[in-house]
């Protein structure tokens with residue numbers, strides 16, 4: 001939740017209706033994550049993609065359960081935009097013209113996030129099948145209690161201190177995954193950011209991330225299950241080269257320079 005939110009313009013959602021119907025061009029001054037947030041909150045396609053992801057995870061779960069393993073089975077999930085939907089925070093940021101991390105703590109402590117479509121049913125089913133669920137998130141330690149409260153209010157399985165691995169020194173998740181893989185056979189990893197799956201993708205530029213995805217093609221939809229997140233993530237942080245101190249104008253120019261036209 002960071003770089004994209006720096007591009008802040010106050011713009012009511014009704015302006016979406018002012019798009020040119022012939023070109024579908026957004027009105028000038030549109031917030032950079034307006035369409036992405038609306039997609040998450042209103043597009044049937046977004047919901048279908050989430051169901052698709054958890055249906056695929058179900059196939060992987062079926063296969064794992066029917067195969068003997070030396071270690072007990074576990075599933076590793078990310079939290080934000082994987083099992084919990086933070087789009088109300090994103091929407092409020094657009095409506096009131098603020099950006100992350102402004103009011104992020106308020107949103108966290110409200111523990112009011114709803115489940116990402118399909119996440120709850122899948123994880124309940126996995127737990128009922130005897131598979132443990134580990135939540136590896138880059139939320140800060142200070143939000144541990146609120147995170148557990150949110151997950152428990154919704155009834156998510158294994159929402160306790162033993163199964164929740166918060167951000168430690170940095171954002172990388174490999175060291176936390178290793179703690180789980182030492183004791184469990186991992187059925188699948190589920191996340192909205194490539195860093196949720198492997199250290200292969202950490203701190204890579206956009207082109208290198210693409211190459212790493214190509215080299216891992218067979219894992220996607222199988223052992224690695226990807227949720228859609230168009231609003232924020234390493235994908236957009238990588239575009240200007242992980243340079244969080246840029247001015248909005250400089251960032252906007254850099255992002256535009258990444259567009260691939262037809263001539």
Ligand SMILES: [Mg+2]
Pocket residue numbers: 078079080081082191192193
């Ligand atoms: Mg996430």
